[in-house]
Amino acid sequence: MHFVEHLIHVYGLLTVAVIVGLECVGVPMPGETALLAAAMYAGTKHDLNIVAVILTAAAAAIVGRMIGYVIGRSFGYWLLLRYGNYVRMTQKRIKLGQYLFMRHGGKIVFVAQFVPVLRTFAGLFAGANVMPWRSFMVANAVGSFFWAVIYGYAVYALGRQFERVEGSMVIILGAITIVMCVVAGVFVHRHEAQLTAEAERAMPGPLELR
DSSP states (O other): OHHHHHHHHHHTHHHHHHHHHHHHHTOOOOHHHHHHHHHHHHHHTOSSOHHHHHHHHHHHHHHHHHHHHHHIIIIIHHHHHHHGGGGTOOHHHHHHHHHHHHHHHHHHHHHHTTSTTHHHHHHHHHHHTTOOHHHHHHHHHHHHHHHHHHHHHHHHHHGGGHHHHHHHHHHHHHHHHHHHHHHHHHHHHHHHHHHHHHHHHHSOSOOOOO
């Protein structure tokens, strides 16, 4: 945390753009920490403008996830089809992933922006599962903007109470992540056969490399 603060002190908004952007491409980076630290810095030191912080974080998240989507679309799908069987990703499960992103991709991408880990890989997953480009763009832009505004302005407004809020956020986000993963896992496990059948009806025939 202190290292990120130091980078923000030295390089300003460039730090936010690089860290948030790389995280959304698929590189494990503390993007949320960079946003919160920059917002706190803007609220207490007044060397940064909070509007600029929010817009920078939102733009970096949008562009980073777009790059992640292109990478996933270009190579992820091919890798899944070619080597998926080695990690139990059969064609049925690949098709199921495509079906879920086709039906609920917008919700998945939007919610992922607020969930650690999922935020990092949402673009890659969306691309690998061939989520429609327009739906991805809308969900990506809306989710990134709301994430930057809600987190950035909340920390900016609370100012010096940031560290207490950050600790609470870590606990809350951790709990949300665990609950969402458990619920999603149970749902998919119980409905995998049904969802797989629906996916087959929606996309009949074998999958092919593109």
